Amino acid sequence: MTHQTQGESPDPTTEGAATSQDRDAAATPAGEPAASDDALPPGAIPEDTRLPKGKSRWAFTRELVVIVAIALTLSFLVKTFLAQPFYIPSQSMESTLDVGDRIIVSKFTPQHSPLHRGDVIVFEDPKTWGSTPQHSSTLKRAVSDALVFVGVLPGGGEHVVKRIIGMPGDHVKCCTKDGKLTVNGVEITEPYIDQGSVPSTIPFNITVPKDKVWVMGDNRNDSADSRMHDGNSDGKLGSVPMSDITGQVVAIAWPISRIHALKDYSSVFAKVPDPS
Structure with a gap:
Protein backbone atom coordinates (compact mmCIF):
# COMPACT_ATOMS: atom_id res chain seq x y z
CA MET A 1 0.00 0.00 0.00
CA THR A 2 1.47 3.29 -1.11
CA HIS A 3 1.16 6.39 1.05
CA GLN A 4 1.69 9.93 -0.05
CA THR A 5 4.44 11.46 2.00
CA GLN A 6 4.63 15.02 3.02
CA GLY A 7 6.05 17.15 0.23
CA GLU A 8 4.95 14.81 -2.55
CA SER A 9 2.82 16.37 -5.31
CA PRO A 10 -0.64 14.94 -5.90
CA ASP A 11 -1.34 12.62 -8.81
CA PRO A 12 -1.78 14.87 -11.89
CA THR A 13 -4.38 12.51 -13.38
CA THR A 14 -6.51 12.70 -10.29
CA GLU A 15 -6.12 16.44 -10.05
CA GLY A 16 -7.12 16.97 -13.68
CA ALA A 17 -10.26 14.87 -13.27
CA ALA A 18 -11.26 16.70 -10.15
CA THR A 19 -10.66 20.07 -11.79
CA SER A 20 -12.80 19.12 -14.85
CA GLN A 21 -15.67 18.01 -12.63
CA ASP A 22 -15.38 21.22 -10.64
CA ARG A 23 -15.63 23.27 -13.87
CA ASP A 24 -18.73 21.35 -15.01
CA ALA A 25 -20.34 21.86 -11.66
CA ALA A 26 -19.49 25.58 -11.70
CA ALA A 27 -20.74 26.06 -15.32
CA THR A 28 -24.15 24.52 -14.64
CA PRO A 29 -26.41 26.74 -12.52
CA ALA A 30 -27.99 25.15 -9.53
CA GLY A 31 -31.31 23.50 -10.28
CA GLU A 32 -30.70 23.19 -14.04
CA PRO A 33 -29.68 20.01 -15.82
CA ALA A 34 -26.31 19.90 -17.43
CA ALA A 35 -26.21 20.48 -21.20
CA SER A 36 -26.10 17.32 -23.24
CA ASP A 37 -24.58 16.62 -26.62
CA ASP A 38 -28.12 16.51 -28.13
CA ALA A 39 -29.04 20.07 -27.04
CA LEU A 40 -30.70 22.13 -29.85
CA PRO A 41 -29.25 25.45 -30.96
CA PRO A 42 -31.09 28.61 -29.93
CA GLY A 43 -34.33 29.14 -31.89
CA ALA A 44 -34.57 25.57 -33.17
CA ILE A 45 -37.93 23.78 -33.06
CA PRO A 46 -37.92 20.38 -31.36
CA GLU A 47 -38.86 17.57 -33.70
CA ASP A 48 -41.93 16.59 -31.75
CA THR A 49 -43.45 20.11 -32.05
CA ARG A 50 -43.29 20.42 -35.86
CA LEU A 51 -46.64 20.57 -37.69
CA PRO A 52 -47.61 17.52 -39.75
CA LYS A 53 -47.17 18.04 -43.49
CA GLY A 54 -50.91 18.13 -44.11
CA LYS A 55 -51.53 20.80 -41.49
CA SER A 56 -48.52 22.80 -42.67
CA ARG A 57 -49.87 22.93 -46.25
CA TRP A 58 -53.31 23.92 -44.99
CA ALA A 59 -51.85 26.73 -42.87
CA PHE A 60 -49.89 28.02 -45.87
CA THR A 61 -52.96 27.85 -48.14
CA ARG A 62 -55.10 29.64 -45.57
CA GLU A 63 -52.54 32.46 -45.17
CA LEU A 64 -52.27 32.77 -48.96
CA VAL A 65 -56.04 33.06 -49.33
CA VAL A 66 -56.16 35.74 -46.61
CA ILE A 67 -53.35 37.74 -48.28
CA VAL A 68 -55.02 37.56 -51.71
CA ALA A 69 -58.40 38.56 -50.21
CA ILE A 70 -56.86 41.57 -48.45
CA ALA A 71 -55.03 42.62 -51.64
CA LEU A 72 -58.21 42.37 -53.72
CA THR A 73 -60.20 44.30 -51.13
CA LEU A 74 -57.65 47.12 -51.03
CA SER A 75 -57.49 47.19 -54.82
CA PHE A 76 -61.29 47.40 -55.00
CA LEU A 77 -61.43 50.23 -52.46
CA VAL A 78 -58.74 52.21 -54.29
CA LYS A 79 -60.46 51.65 -57.63
CA THR A 80 -63.87 52.62 -56.25
CA PHE A 81 -62.99 55.73 -54.26
CA LEU A 82 -59.55 57.01 -55.33
Whole structure:
Protein backbone atom coordinates (compact mmCIF):
# COMPACT_ATOMS: atom_id res chain seq x y z
CA MET A 1 0.00 0.00 0.00
CA THR A 2 1.47 3.29 -1.11
CA HIS A 3 1.16 6.39 1.05
CA GLN A 4 1.69 9.93 -0.05
CA THR A 5 4.44 11.46 2.00
CA GLN A 6 4.63 15.02 3.02
CA GLY A 7 6.05 17.15 0.23
CA GLU A 8 4.95 14.81 -2.55
CA SER A 9 2.82 16.37 -5.31
CA PRO A 10 -0.64 14.94 -5.90
CA ASP A 11 -1.34 12.62 -8.81
CA PRO A 12 -1.78 14.87 -11.89
CA THR A 13 -4.38 12.51 -13.38
CA THR A 14 -6.51 12.70 -10.29
CA GLU A 15 -6.12 16.44 -10.05
CA GLY A 16 -7.12 16.97 -13.68
CA ALA A 17 -10.26 14.87 -13.27
CA ALA A 18 -11.26 16.70 -10.15
CA THR A 19 -10.66 20.07 -11.79
CA SER A 20 -12.80 19.12 -14.85
CA GLN A 21 -15.67 18.01 -12.63
CA ASP A 22 -15.38 21.22 -10.64
CA ARG A 23 -15.63 23.27 -13.87
CA ASP A 24 -18.73 21.35 -15.01
CA ALA A 25 -20.34 21.86 -11.66
CA ALA A 26 -19.49 25.58 -11.70
CA ALA A 27 -20.74 26.06 -15.32
CA THR A 28 -24.15 24.52 -14.64
CA PRO A 29 -26.41 26.74 -12.52
CA ALA A 30 -27.99 25.15 -9.53
CA GLY A 31 -31.31 23.50 -10.28
CA GLU A 32 -30.70 23.19 -14.04
CA PRO A 33 -29.68 20.01 -15.82
CA ALA A 34 -26.31 19.90 -17.43
CA ALA A 35 -26.21 20.48 -21.20
CA SER A 36 -26.10 17.32 -23.24
CA ASP A 37 -24.58 16.62 -26.62
CA ASP A 38 -28.12 16.51 -28.13
CA ALA A 39 -29.04 20.07 -27.04
CA LEU A 40 -30.70 22.13 -29.85
CA PRO A 41 -29.25 25.45 -30.96
CA PRO A 42 -31.09 28.61 -29.93
CA GLY A 43 -34.33 29.14 -31.89
CA ALA A 44 -34.57 25.57 -33.17
CA ILE A 45 -37.93 23.78 -33.06
CA PRO A 46 -37.92 20.38 -31.36
CA GLU A 47 -38.86 17.57 -33.70
CA ASP A 48 -41.93 16.59 -31.75
CA THR A 49 -43.45 20.11 -32.05
CA ARG A 50 -43.29 20.42 -35.86
CA LEU A 51 -46.64 20.57 -37.69
CA PRO A 52 -47.61 17.52 -39.75
CA LYS A 53 -47.17 18.04 -43.49
CA GLY A 54 -50.91 18.13 -44.11
CA LYS A 55 -51.53 20.80 -41.49
CA SER A 56 -48.52 22.80 -42.67
CA ARG A 57 -49.87 22.93 -46.25
CA TRP A 58 -53.31 23.92 -44.99
CA ALA A 59 -51.85 26.73 -42.87
CA PHE A 60 -49.89 28.02 -45.87
CA THR A 61 -52.96 27.85 -48.14
CA ARG A 62 -55.10 29.64 -45.57
CA GLU A 63 -52.54 32.46 -45.17
CA LEU A 64 -52.27 32.77 -48.96
CA VAL A 65 -56.04 33.06 -49.33
CA VAL A 66 -56.16 35.74 -46.61
CA ILE A 67 -53.35 37.74 -48.28
CA VAL A 68 -55.02 37.56 -51.71
CA ALA A 69 -58.40 38.56 -50.21
CA ILE A 70 -56.86 41.57 -48.45
CA ALA A 71 -55.03 42.62 -51.64
CA LEU A 72 -58.21 42.37 -53.72
CA THR A 73 -60.20 44.30 -51.13
CA LEU A 74 -57.65 47.12 -51.03
CA SER A 75 -57.49 47.19 -54.82
CA PHE A 76 -61.29 47.40 -55.00
CA LEU A 77 -61.43 50.23 -52.46
CA VAL A 78 -58.74 52.21 -54.29
CA LYS A 79 -60.46 51.65 -57.63
CA THR A 80 -63.87 52.62 -56.25
CA PHE A 81 -62.99 55.73 -54.26
CA LEU A 82 -59.55 57.01 -55.33
CA ALA A 83 -58.24 56.05 -58.76
CA GLN A 84 -58.60 53.45 -61.48
CA PRO A 85 -56.25 52.36 -64.26
CA PHE A 86 -57.38 52.28 -67.89
CA TYR A 87 -55.64 51.48 -71.15
CA ILE A 88 -55.88 53.38 -74.43
CA PRO A 89 -57.12 51.15 -77.28
CA SER A 90 -57.37 53.68 -80.13
CA GLN A 91 -55.63 56.61 -81.83
CA SER A 92 -58.37 59.17 -81.12
CA MET A 93 -56.38 61.01 -78.40
CA GLU A 94 -52.97 61.05 -80.07
CA SER A 95 -50.54 62.49 -79.41
CA THR A 96 -51.64 63.29 -75.87
CA LEU A 97 -52.40 59.60 -75.30
CA ASP A 98 -50.93 56.85 -77.48
CA VAL A 99 -52.31 53.40 -78.18
CA GLY A 100 -51.35 51.06 -75.34
CA ASP A 101 -50.80 53.79 -72.75
CA ARG A 102 -51.92 52.94 -69.22
CA ILE A 103 -53.56 55.94 -67.63
CA ILE A 104 -54.62 56.80 -64.08
CA VAL A 105 -58.13 58.19 -63.69
CA SER A 106 -58.99 60.17 -60.56
CA LYS A 107 -62.36 59.32 -59.00
CA PHE A 108 -62.44 62.64 -57.16
CA THR A 109 -63.58 64.34 -60.37
CA PRO A 110 -66.45 64.92 -60.89
CA GLN A 111 -67.66 63.24 -57.69
CA HIS A 112 -65.86 65.59 -55.29
CA SER A 113 -64.42 68.37 -57.45
CA PRO A 114 -65.79 70.18 -60.52
CA LEU A 115 -64.84 69.50 -64.12
CA HIS A 116 -63.43 72.21 -66.39
CA ARG A 117 -63.06 72.83 -70.07
CA GLY A 118 -59.87 71.19 -71.28
CA ASP A 119 -60.02 68.26 -68.83
CA VAL A 120 -59.42 64.80 -70.30
CA ILE A 121 -62.07 62.41 -69.01
CA VAL A 122 -63.03 58.74 -69.17
CA PHE A 123 -66.72 57.94 -69.46
CA GLU A 124 -69.00 55.03 -70.21
CA ASP A 125 -70.07 54.75 -73.83
CA PRO A 126 -73.33 56.79 -73.85
CA LYS A 127 -76.49 55.00 -74.93
CA THR A 128 -77.06 57.70 -77.54
CA TRP A 129 -73.72 56.75 -79.11
CA GLY A 130 -74.66 53.10 -79.58
CA SER A 131 -73.12 50.09 -77.83
CA THR A 132 -69.54 48.93 -78.31
CA PRO A 133 -69.49 45.49 -80.01
CA GLN A 134 -68.13 42.62 -77.92
CA HIS A 135 -65.89 40.15 -79.77
CA SER A 136 -64.57 37.99 -76.91
CA SER A 137 -66.24 34.85 -75.54
CA THR A 138 -68.76 35.12 -72.72
CA LEU A 139 -66.47 33.37 -70.21
CA LYS A 140 -63.43 35.42 -71.13
CA ARG A 141 -65.45 38.63 -70.96
CA ALA A 142 -66.89 37.66 -67.55
CA VAL A 143 -63.42 36.97 -66.10
CA SER A 144 -62.03 40.17 -67.57
CA ASP A 145 -64.95 42.23 -66.28
CA ALA A 146 -64.49 40.75 -62.79
CA LEU A 147 -60.79 41.63 -62.73
CA VAL A 148 -61.52 45.14 -63.98
CA PHE A 149 -64.26 45.46 -61.35
CA VAL A 150 -61.84 44.81 -58.47
CA GLY A 151 -59.15 46.96 -60.09
CA VAL A 152 -56.63 44.24 -60.98
CA LEU A 153 -56.87 44.87 -64.74
CA PRO A 154 -57.08 48.31 -66.36
CA GLY A 155 -60.45 49.21 -67.81
CA GLY A 156 -61.15 49.88 -71.45
CA GLY A 157 -63.75 48.25 -73.61
CA GLU A 158 -67.01 50.15 -73.16
CA HIS A 159 -65.25 53.23 -71.76
CA VAL A 160 -64.20 56.20 -73.90
CA VAL A 161 -61.56 58.87 -73.33
CA LYS A 162 -61.95 62.41 -74.75
CA ARG A 163 -61.30 66.06 -73.90
CA ILE A 164 -64.03 68.37 -72.62
CA ILE A 165 -64.59 71.31 -74.97
CA GLY A 166 -67.97 72.53 -73.79
CA MET A 167 -69.59 72.55 -70.35
CA PRO A 168 -73.37 72.61 -69.72
CA GLY A 169 -74.96 75.62 -71.43
CA ASP A 170 -71.88 76.44 -73.55
CA HIS A 171 -72.36 77.46 -77.18
CA VAL A 172 -69.70 75.61 -79.22
CA LYS A 173 -69.26 76.35 -82.89
CA CYS A 174 -66.87 75.42 -85.69
CA CYS A 175 -65.37 76.83 -87.59
CA THR A 176 -64.22 80.44 -88.01
CA LYS A 177 -62.56 81.77 -91.16
CA ASP A 178 -59.27 80.80 -89.54
CA GLY A 179 -60.57 77.25 -89.02
CA LYS A 180 -60.84 77.51 -85.21
CA LEU A 181 -63.50 76.65 -82.66
CA THR A 182 -65.40 79.23 -80.67
CA VAL A 183 -66.84 78.70 -77.21
CA ASN A 184 -69.43 81.25 -76.11
CA GLY A 185 -68.25 83.50 -78.92
CA VAL A 186 -64.54 83.37 -78.00
CA GLU A 187 -62.10 81.89 -80.51
CA ILE A 188 -59.69 79.38 -78.95
CA THR A 189 -56.28 78.09 -80.01
CA GLU A 190 -55.83 74.41 -79.14
CA PRO A 191 -52.17 73.38 -78.68
CA TYR A 192 -53.10 69.80 -77.72
CA ILE A 193 -54.48 68.93 -81.17
CA ASP A 194 -52.42 66.24 -82.89
CA GLN A 195 -49.93 67.48 -85.45
CA GLY A 196 -51.51 67.37 -88.90
CA SER A 197 -55.07 67.59 -87.53
CA VAL A 198 -57.41 70.57 -87.79
CA PRO A 199 -59.92 71.69 -85.14
CA SER A 200 -62.71 70.00 -87.11
CA THR A 201 -63.42 68.85 -90.65
CA ILE A 202 -67.14 68.78 -89.73
CA PRO A 203 -68.93 72.10 -89.22
CA PHE A 204 -71.25 72.25 -86.22
CA ASN A 205 -73.08 74.79 -84.13
CA ILE A 206 -74.50 73.42 -80.87
CA THR A 207 -75.51 74.33 -77.33
CA VAL A 208 -74.51 71.81 -74.67
CA PRO A 209 -77.58 70.56 -72.76
CA LYS A 210 -77.91 70.74 -68.98
CA ASP A 211 -75.88 68.14 -67.05
CA LYS A 212 -73.91 67.17 -70.16
CA VAL A 213 -70.52 67.97 -71.71
CA TRP A 214 -69.34 68.27 -75.31
CA VAL A 215 -66.20 66.16 -75.90
CA MET A 216 -63.69 65.84 -78.71
CA GLY A 217 -60.57 63.77 -79.32
CA ASP A 218 -57.17 65.43 -79.74
CA ASN A 219 -56.68 63.53 -82.99
CA ARG A 220 -59.53 65.40 -84.65
CA ASN A 221 -59.08 63.68 -88.01
CA ASP A 222 -59.60 60.24 -86.43
CA SER A 223 -61.95 60.62 -83.48
CA ALA A 224 -65.54 59.38 -83.22
CA ASP A 225 -66.51 62.00 -80.64
CA SER A 226 -69.52 64.22 -79.94
CA ARG A 227 -69.47 65.55 -83.51
CA MET A 228 -69.94 62.09 -85.03
CA HIS A 229 -72.89 61.14 -82.81
CA ASP A 230 -74.89 64.35 -82.74
CA GLY A 231 -76.52 64.47 -86.15
CA ASN A 232 -78.73 67.54 -86.24
CA SER A 233 -79.81 67.35 -82.59
CA ASP A 234 -78.13 70.62 -81.48
CA GLY A 235 -75.91 68.79 -78.98
CA LYS A 236 -78.57 66.57 -77.43
CA LEU A 237 -77.33 63.24 -78.80
CA GLY A 238 -73.62 63.98 -79.10
CA SER A 239 -73.11 65.42 -75.62
CA VAL A 240 -72.10 63.07 -72.79
CA PRO A 241 -74.20 62.89 -69.60
CA MET A 242 -72.11 63.85 -66.58
CA SER A 243 -73.54 60.83 -64.77
CA ASP A 244 -71.65 58.61 -67.26
CA ILE A 245 -68.27 60.16 -66.41
CA THR A 246 -65.94 57.82 -64.52
CA GLY A 247 -63.27 60.39 -63.71
CA GLN A 248 -60.53 62.69 -64.92
CA VAL A 249 -57.30 61.43 -66.48
CA VAL A 250 -54.45 62.74 -64.33
CA ALA A 251 -51.38 60.82 -65.48
CA ILE A 252 -49.85 58.23 -67.78
CA ALA A 253 -48.52 55.32 -65.71
CA TRP A 254 -47.07 53.11 -68.46
CA PRO A 255 -44.85 52.67 -70.44
CA ILE A 256 -41.94 53.93 -68.37
CA SER A 257 -40.72 56.26 -71.09
CA ARG A 258 -44.08 58.09 -71.05
CA ILE A 259 -44.78 58.34 -67.31
CA HIS A 260 -45.91 61.89 -66.54
CA ALA A 261 -48.83 63.94 -65.25
CA LEU A 262 -51.16 65.32 -67.90
CA LYS A 263 -50.67 68.98 -68.67
CA ASP A 264 -53.32 71.45 -67.58
CA TYR A 265 -54.74 73.43 -70.52
CA SER A 266 -57.09 75.63 -68.53
CA SER A 267 -55.33 78.68 -69.99
CA VAL A 268 -56.77 77.80 -73.42
CA PHE A 269 -60.24 78.59 -72.10
CA ALA A 270 -59.27 81.35 -69.67
CA LYS A 271 -61.04 84.09 -71.67
CA VAL A 272 -64.19 82.07 -72.31
CA PRO A 273 -67.10 83.60 -70.40
CA ASP A 274 -69.80 81.63 -68.63
CA PRO A 275 -72.78 80.77 -70.81
CA SER A 276 -75.44 83.45 -70.92
